[in-house]
Amino acid sequence: MSTKPTVPRASFIRRLLVEIEHWTAEGLIDAVTAARLRSRYPEVGPVDWRGRLVTVLSVMAATLLGLGVIMFFAANWDAIPRWGKLALIIAIMGGTYVAGWLLRYERGYPKVGGSVIFLGAILYGAAIFLVAQAFNIREHFPNGLLLWSAGILPLVLVAESPYILCLFTAVFCAWSGTETFAFHNFGPFPLIVIIGVVLPLAYYYKHRAAVAFGIAALAYFLVEGVGYELLKTNDSPAVAGVLPVFGCLLWAAGEAHRRIRGAEKYAMLYQAPGLLIILSFLYIFTFPEALAHLGSHHEAAAGISFSAISMAAMLALMLAGFFIVPGRLRGGSESRTEIGAAAALAVFFMILALSVLPGMGQDMDRHTSASALGIVCNLILFALVIGMIVHGYRHSRPLLINAGIAMFALTVGTRYVDWFWDLMPRSLFFILGGAVLLGGGIMLEKQRRRLVAGAREERP
Amino acid sequence: MNRKLMFFAVAALQVLSLLGMIGFKYSVIATGRTVTLQSVPIDPRDLMRGDFVRIRFAINRLDLTLLAGGDSTFQPGDEVYVTLKDTGPAWTPVRASALLPVLKEDEAVIKGKIVNVEGRMSLLDYGIDSYYVPEGKGRDAERVRLWNVKLDRRGHAVIEGPAPTQYH
Numbered sequence: 235m236s237t238k239p240t241v242p243r244a245s246f247i248r249r250l251l252v253e254i255e256h257w258t259a260e261g262l263i264d265a266v267t268a269a270r271l272r273s274r275y276p277e278v279g280p281v282d283w284r285g286r287l288v289t290v291l292s293v294m295a296a297t298l299l300g301l302g303v304i305m306f307f308a309a310n311w312d313a314i315p316r317w318g319k320l321a322l323i324i325a326i327m328g329g330t331y332v333a334g335w336l337l338r339y340e341r342g343y344p345k346v347g348g349s350v351i352f353l354g355a356i357l358y359g360a361a362i363f364l365v366a367q368a369f370n371i372r373e374h375f376p377n378g379l380l381l382w383s384a385g386i387l388p389l390v391l392v393a394e395s396p397y398i399l400c401l402f403t404a405v406f407c408a409w410s411g412t413e414t415f416a417f418h419n420f421g422p423f424p425l426i427v428i429i430g431v432v433l434p435l436a437y438y439y440k441h442r443a444a445v446a447f448g449i450a451a452l453a454y455f456l457v458e459g460v461g462y463e464l465l466k467t468n469d470s471p472a473v474a475g476v477l478p479v480f481g482c483l484l485w486a487a488g489e490a491h492r493r494i495r496g497a498e499k500y501a502m503l504y505q506a507p508g509l510l511i512i513l514s515f516l517y518i519f520t521f522p523e524a525l526a527h528l529g530s531h532h533e534a535a536a537g538i539s540f541s542a543i544s545m546a547a548m549l550a551l552m553l554a555g556f557f558i559v560p561g562r563l564r565g566g567s568e569s570r571t572e573i574g575a576a577a578a579l580a581v582f583f584m585i586l587a588l589s590v591l592p593g594m595g596q597d598m599d600r601h602t603s604a605s606a607l608g609i610v611c612n613l614i615l616f617a618l619v620i621g622m623i624v625h626g627y628r629h630s631r632p633l634l635i636n637a638g639i640a641m642f643a644l645t646v647g648t649r650y651v652d653w654f655w656d657l658m659p660r661s662l663f664f665i666l667g668g669a670v671l672l673g674g675g676i677m678l679e680k681q682r683r684r685l686v687a688g689a690r691e692e693r694p
Numbered sequence: 695m696n697r698k699l700m701f702f703a704v705a706a707l708q709v710l711s712l713l714g715m716i717g718f719k720y721s722v723i724a725t726g727r728t729v730t731l732q733s734v735p736i737d738p739r740d741l742m743r744g745d746f747v748r749i750r751f752a753i754n755r756l757d758l759t760l761l762a763g764g765d766s767t768f769q770p771g772d773e774v775y776v777t778l779k780d781t782g783p784a785w786t787p788v789r790a791s792a793l794l795p796v797l798k799e800d801e802a803v804i805k806g807k808i809v810n811v812e813g814r815m816s817l818l819d820y821g822i823d824s825y826y827v828p829e830g831k832g833r834d835a836e837r838v839r840l841w842n843v844k845l846d847r848r849g850h851a852v853i854e855g856p857a858p859t860q861y862h
């Protein structure tokens with residue numbers, strides 16, 4: 235069993251402090267031991283649910299206000315003269331920022347003030363498009379999105395607002411996507427901004443939502459690259475490998491986060507979507523029809539493709555993690571197993587995308603090859619599911635156990651429909667299917683509860 | 695620099711960027727040359743911002759190989775300068791080049807970017823793909839076939855509006 239570093243969540247520490255009080259009252263431990271136990275953990279304050287509620291409500295209110303202002307102008311726009319529109323836009327935007335500043339920094343309402351500043355950042359975007367409309371400026375319209383994102387990025391730093399960072403990420407991705415899909419301009423600049431600006435700032439502010447936006451932006455960049463490649467070529471097999479390899483990278487990155495003190499709270503942001511992507515693609519690849527379809531749309535790109543470069547880069551990162559990260563940190567063997575498994579899966583997806591599927595070609599044997607490949611993918615999915623459950627139980631990982639059992643049930647149900655739909659009368663099919671599902675469901679639920687309970691007991 | 699100053703400096707920069715958008719447009723209008731371009735409008739409505747017409751000009755689709763005098767090295771993403779000449783009723787392309795050309799007295803230049811290449815024909819974007827019109831006037835604007843466009847010396851384009859003389 236590994237000895238991973240434990241920096242427990244604040245909720246765990248609060249619970250533990252209550253338990254220590256009970257143990258002391260019951261005489262299980264003395265006051266000295268209780269004090270030593272307390273000193274092992276950092277101090278945590280009471281749950282600030284009011285603060286969180288105020289933040290959430292303020293952001294919702296700011297969003298509603300912003301939408302209301304935009305809709306009001308949209309409805310009455312034609313009645314206002316052009317320069318009057320400009321004055322109105324600037325006055326409302328400026329007034330919002332002044333109000334936000336006063337509330338946040340001078341009147342003692344930091345959360346509401348922060349939300350009003352967030353509203354100002356939304357209004358700036360609305361102002362760009364309203365000015366563009368009033369003065370008939372439509373020169374390359376994605377520039378409006380770029381200007382919006384560039385204008386609010388300094389606010390992230392000055393107002394220390396991770397919510398504006400989330401807005402920046404969304405607007406920046408919208409700009410990048412418009413350039414790629416509407417104007418066929420695709421390059422590494424968005425990736426540089428995500429990795430060099432968005433993610434570092436999100437970690438600097440220790441804000442899970444901002445990190446999640448950064449991860450989503452990375453996925454979106456890959457989708458853009460894949461889409462751009464598909465616009466130029468018809469290389470479906472190559473692009474089918476990019477996202478599953480990204481899923482593997484997410485899993486490995488999440489594992490690295492679990493091993494870094496203070497970064498554990500971000501691990502699930504990587505691992506949950508990573509696992510979802512891996513299992514979803516592997517599930518799709520168990521269908522020979524899907525494999526045959528992908529194999530029939532192969533037209534190699536001229537030069538080195540985006541798909542191949544990005545998959546190789548992601549695999550290199552995983553291998554670096556496999557050889558470097560666990561060596562420096564505690565819990566090495568568990569991490570090596572998980573990062574190694576992710577890298578191995580990535581290699582499988584790469585071989586599938588870059589070699590096997592393109593090799594299936596257009597010939598008559600394609601469906602036979604796809605059936606054989608489907609069996610291989612079924613076996614790999616089955617092995618992965620078993621591995622997830624075993625590893626999850628050994629290392630107290632309810633996510634792996636739950637996802638593994640859910641995937642097992644889905645695969646078994648799918649294969650039941652695949653294999654028996656044509657063999658049985660429809661009524662018998664449904665009766666037997668229902669009975670199998672009910673029985674299987676009860677059995678799996680019992681097993682799942684037992685495994686998860688066992689895993690939780692094992693958790694240090 | 696204290697936070698308050700920086701905060702309001704950012705807000706001021708945002709306002710300046712709005713004014714800059716307007717300033718750029720008016721600088722092209724003030725210094726540019728008016729040319730008339732032929733168009734085929736498409737897709738007339740945007741729910742958020744009232745009516746506007748999306749415009750596709752005849753010069754959006756060009757045989758650049760022919761216009762560049764046999765130079766067929768243009769790729770999607772490349773910038774292209776298209777030289778225009780008044781052939782009545784609209785201005786038509788006479789040359790295309792990767793660099794800003796030296797113009798004759800009766801010529802103007804528009805800067806575009808290649809979006810796609812289909813055989814010999816290239817699809818170009820000049821950043822003037824739509825024009826706002828007052829609420830409810832979108833249908834009238836759809837019928838416009840000639841548009842006045844201001845072009846500055848570096849090929850930047852701004853739509854002035856429908857040309858006074860129209861044909862259908």
